[in-house]
Amino acid sequence: xxxxxxxxxxxxxxxxxxxxxxxxxxxxxxxxxxxxxxxxxxxxxxxxxxxxxxxxxxxxxxxxxxxxxxxxxxxxxxxxxxxxxxxxxxxxxxxxxxxxxxxxxxxxxxxxxxxxxxxxxxxxxxxxxxxxxxxxxxxxxxxxxxxxxxxxxxxxxxxxxxxxxxxxxxxxxxxxxxxxxxxxxxxxxxxxxxxxxxxxxxxxxxxxxxxxxxxxxxxxxxxxxxxxxxxxxxxxxxxxxxxxxxxxxxxxxxxxxxxxxxxxxxxxxxxxxxxxxxxxxxxxxxxxxxxxxxxxxxxxxxxxxxxxxxxxxxxxxxxxxxxxxxxxxxxxxxxxxxxxxxxxxxxxxxxxxxxxxxxxxxxxxxxxxxxxxxxxxxxxxxxxxxxxxxxxxxxxxxxxxxxxxxxxxxxxxxxxxxxxxxxxxxxxxxxxxxxxxxxxxxxxxxxxxxxxxxxxxxxxxxxxxxxxxxxxxxxxxxxxxxxxxxxxxxxxxxxxxxxxxxxxxxxxxxxxxxxxxxxxxxxxxxxxxxxxxxxxxxxxxxxxxxxxxxxxxxxxxxxxxxxxxxxxxxxxxxxxxxxxxxxxxxxxxxxxxxxxxxxxxxxxxxxxxxxxxxxxxxxxxxxxxxxxxxxxxxxxxxxxxxxxxxxxxxxxxxxxxxxxxxxxxxxxxxxxxxxxxxxxxxxxxxxxxxxxxxxxxxxxxxxxxxxxxxxxxxxxxxxxxxxxxxxxxxxxxxxxxxxxxxxxxxxxxxxxxxxxxxxxxxxxxxxxxxxxxxxxxxxxxx
Amino acid sequence: xxxxxxxxxxxxxxxxxxxxxxxxxxxxxxxxxxxxxxxxxxxxxxxxxxxxxxxxxxxxxxxxxxxxxxxxxxxxxxxxxxxxxxxxxxxxxxxxxxxxxxxxxxxxxxxxxxxxxxxxxxxxxxxxxxxxxxxxxxxxxxxxxxxxxxxxxxxxxxxxxxxxxxxxxxxxxxxxxxxxxxxxxxxxxxxxxxxxxxxxxxxxxxxxxxxx
Numbered sequence: 001x002x003x004x005x006x007x008x009x010x011x012x013x014x015x016x017x018x019x020x021x022x023x024x025x026x027x028x029x030x031x032x033x034x035x036x037x038x039x040x041x042x043x044x045x046x047x048x049x050x051x052x053x054x055x056x057x058x059x060x061x062x063x064x065x066x067x068x069x070x071x072x073x074x075x076x077x078x079x080x081x082x083x084x085x086x087x088x089x090x091x092x093x094x095x096x097x098x099x100x101x102x103x104x105x106x107x108x109x110x111x112x113x114x115x116x117x118x119x120x121x122x123x124x125x126x127x128x129x130x131x132x133x134x135x136x137x138x139x140x141x142x143x144x145x146x147x148x149x150x151x152x153x154x155x156x157x158x159x160x161x162x163x164x165x166x167x168x169x170x171x172x173x174x175x176x177x178x179x180x181x182x183x184x185x186x187x188x189x190x191x192x193x194x195x196x197x198x199x200x201x202x203x204x205x206x207x208x209x210x211x212x213x214x215x216x217x218x219x220x221x222x223x224x225x226x227x228x229x230x231x232x233x234x235x236x237x238x239x240x241x242x243x244x245x246x247x248x249x250x251x252x253x254x255x256x257x258x259x260x261x262x263x264x265x266x267x268x269x270x271x272x273x274x275x276x277x278x279x280x281x282x283x284x285x286x287x288x289x290x291x292x293x294x295x296x297x298x299x300x301x302x303x304x305x306x307x308x309x310x311x312x313x314x315x316x317x318x319x320x321x322x323x324x325x326x327x328x329x330x331x332x333x334x335x336x337x338x339x340x341x342x343x344x345x346x347x348x349x350x351x352x353x354x355x356x357x358x359x360x361x362x363x364x365x366x367x368x369x370x371x372x373x374x375x376x377x378x379x380x381x382x383x384x385x386x387x388x389x390x391x392x393x394x395x396x397x398x399x400x401x402x403x404x405x406x407x408x409x410x411x412x413x414x415x416x417x418x419x420x421x422x423x424x425x426x427x428x429x430x431x432x433x434x435x436x437x438x439x440x441x442x443x444x445x446x447x448x449x450x451x452x453x454x455x456x457x458x459x460x461x462x463x464x465x466x467x468x469x470x471x472x473x474x475x476x477x478x479x480x481x482x483x484x485x486x487x488x489x490x491x492x493x494x495x496x497x498x499x500x501x502x503x504x505x506x507x508x509x510x511x512x513x514x515x516x517x518x519x520x521x522x523x524x525x526x527x528x529x530x531x532x533x534x535x536x537x538x539x540x541x542x543x544x545x546x547x548x549x550x551x552x553x554x555x556x557x558x559x560x561x562x563x564x565x566x567x568x569x570x571x572x573x574x575x576x577x578x579x580x581x582x583x584x585x586x587x588x589x590x591x592x593x594x595x596x597x598x599x600x601x602x603x604x605x606x607x608x609x610x611x612x613x614x615x616x617x618x619x620x621x622x623x624x625x626x627x628x629x630x631x632x633x634x635x636x637x638x639x640x641x642x643x644x645x646x647x648x649x650x651x652x653x654x655x656x657x658x659x660x661x662x663x664x665x666x667x668x669x670x671x672x673x674x675x676x677x678x679x680x681x682x683x684x685x686x687x688x689x690x691x692x693x694x695x696x697x698x699x700x701x702x703x704x705x706x707x708x709x710x711x712x713x714x715x716x717x718x719x720x721x722x723x724x725x726x727x728x729x730x731x732x733x734x735x736x737x738x739x740x741x742x743x744x745x746x747x748x749x750x751x752x753x754x755x756x757x758x759x760x761x762x763x764x765x766x767x768x769x770x771x772x773x774x775x776x777x778x779x780x781x782x
Numbered sequence: 783x784x785x786x787x788x789x790x791x792x793x794x795x796x797x798x799x800x801x802x803x804x805x806x807x808x809x810x811x812x813x814x815x816x817x818x819x820x821x822x823x824x825x826x827x828x829x830x831x832x833x834x835x836x837x838x839x840x841x842x843x844x845x846x847x848x849x850x851x852x853x854x855x856x857x858x859x860x861x862x863x864x865x866x867x868x869x870x871x872x873x874x875x876x877x878x879x880x881x882x883x884x885x886x887x888x889x890x891x892x893x894x895x896x897x898x899x900x901x902x903x904x905x906x907x908x909x910x911x912x913x914x915x916x917x918x919x920x921x922x923x924x925x926x927x928x929x930x931x932x933x934x935x936x937x938x939x940x941x942x943x944x945x946x947x948x949x950x951x952x953x954x955x956x957x958x959x960x961x962x963x964x965x966x967x968x969x970x971x972x973x974x975x976x977x978x979x980x981x982x983x984x985x986x987x988x989x990x991x992x993x994x
Contacts (some may be wrong), residue, residue, distance in 0.1 A: 003878040004875065004876045004878060004881070004926060006925075007878060007919065007924075008925070009927045010927065011923060011924045011926065013922070013923035013924075066924075066971040069924045070924065072835070073924075090850060113988075114973035114984075114988065117988045117991045117992045118991060120991075121991045122994075123992070124991075129916070159836070159855045159856070160855070161854065161855075228837050229837060229849075230837075230847065230867050230869060231874065232874060232876075233873060233874040233875055238852050298961075387866045489898045517980075581979065596849040600889075638846075655898065677902070710974070715861075715901050717901065718902065718971070719971070719974060722974040722975070723974060723977075726974060726977045726978050729978050730978055730981050731983065734980075764978070770977070771902070772902070772967055773902065774902060775902040
């Protein structure tokens, strides 16, 4: 029986989404609590934090502990779970005064843009007052408690997981409402006098007593499902029901009676008169939460001043600056760290090339078939969306570029007519086509030669031409990173523009004796977004005022603006940049679709029908249509329609260029969904490959590599893919709308927005369709 | 009990004196509520039954009392979580050291039935041999049970046999289980498709509110 007892204790059913949500909730509260504690310590002392976190922990206990696991076998476990959700978690959460900490803990732009308008909406105010009226909260609580305990509904929740979730949400929600007038969390105002809460609680206890007495004294099993499940020793369905009734009755009643008793004692206490006077004073001036006002006002004012400062492009204080984070900042800034990371990646590149040329020519058994196509691509995109352009920071080709500069003259200017993105856009299109046409992912030999070719190109271009011509005009990987980093949360930018205005040396772009300036000709005061920034941090090291940081920004915030940008110009005038973005956005969908079985079958069918000899030829036609013709028609059509509907002045070309940039977030989401899928389904594939290399080199013990090692399947991966596409769509729609508001005539923004919203929605639907298709498991042994 | 009331009156007076005489905007009430309720309700949205579910077979065989559960409670083609509770037939104590195997064979597969659908990432896992699926404690959230997730390819009537072995003792229970047609994938993911629609709706409402 000891085994069984251990098994019961170990029977946790930790669910991903509720746990993530609860942790997020706790983190947001804690963040806000830390800030508020500095301003009003007496309102946010330690026990408030403990109470809120205790409430979160109680919800976690109710949902993920053995209580939940056993809730469909034992009614008493189910009853305890309900008590936790209705009677313990809500008051604990409310005692933490959660409103201001949660509001302060959320990102300011989100609160400012999303929540603030609702906070100030009269209908919302009225609804809030109605919902927190004790009459309403009491009725809701009683009706929901009795309703869900009625046998038909209770049975429904046992049969249907969805209804079970709804039931739990109702209990937690109605519990929170019920305890609201009792706890009256600051800064809310009481709607009833304090004494009225005593009958409020006692009457609720009456319904609890009636319900629990019915369960306790009933001589039949009220919920038949519990009569069908196997019984544990010394227990039968009826005794289980009686125990559940007793749990509901005794501890349940205690939870009503204790607060009622406290309130009664306070009401009868002589000190109440002094408190009542204060209460009266406060209620006359309606200031039950009065000391929240300056906090809130200052918070909104800060939000407004932040907005103004952002418009002036001055980095507001208080933003996270990675370079100002103590030793972390020092490490990131140091050239030695960059060299070490580059050295590691260079070593890996050499290893991949060697294995690609001399190792087995089966993709999943070779480093050249796994690391570059599965892991590097996935991690790069993740890094771009979580941090910034980390790959360019750690680029191994920099070694080759520096080598080229030493052995070759490197004194020519990059031809003026090539100073565009056309070359890199073309190279990217060729890469996407050749990846499919020659199955690069499954050809270690070709992969090795692609890497060698890359090194040679870097040496030749930077060996003959000045600056970082290779990075800026040629490197397709760099262009991919530049474009996706438009939605990165960090940016290399000036900390204070005023300092730049007084600067006479311009070392950030010109360089000095110790440090070269920006090779990509990005002048920091005029730089906006991460476009063309390799995160090399040369400007950071060159700046004599230490005025450049890696600063947190709102991702994609510059997509809707079209200021003049250093070394970039204006989006509306950059057709080449728009073409690059289109290749990347439509390429994201095309690249992912090519690995789905329906597309693969369609290509095979076309090959047979058209009687074309080679697969590359079929793919060439396919890519020309999807990567060339389709985007051209779609963007031109949308631009024309938008111009006509929104009475936008300007050429179709400039309108198309402006709006094309707003497709970037959706494209990035598709890349993330695609590469993330490969990364997480084939995470462990390098392990047997490395074992094989060690065996080939006669290093280590004998034995065969674990070729049968499978990465555990993650069923939630599809949820994440859909969520990424959801967010990509929303961000793209938002920026497209912002562009419409700026460009379209008054009252015509909605009409101008229509074509772009249709295009974005179609791309989103295509993305969803792709991620739901059976995928070819590339880079994996089947 | 309440925090306002528990704060000392002196402190309240100090707060009061220090502040301008303006009322606190009451929309904070609704925000307070919406945060606490909606966020936590959202958290609850992912919670589902663990294993267990509905009883499919129950019988006393030899020295064991065997109960087979299936989750979801109405089994559908696709992934089904089968779990078994093995109890001593005399004492009712859970048996923790048995070897439990599940065998599934199709009896009558529905014609024109919709094939089961799995998330693409799960296609990586090798499909289990339905003729002998080992049920393990580690395969169930409820560690008293022996469980495994099984992929049933198509709807119809399936014959199910659960074999239990402990030392020299052996028992089995068998019967048939109706497997319903699978839900279309959209049915499982609709909240994620609804999310952009709701977000856009809220944004439109926000614009309206801001104008108002």
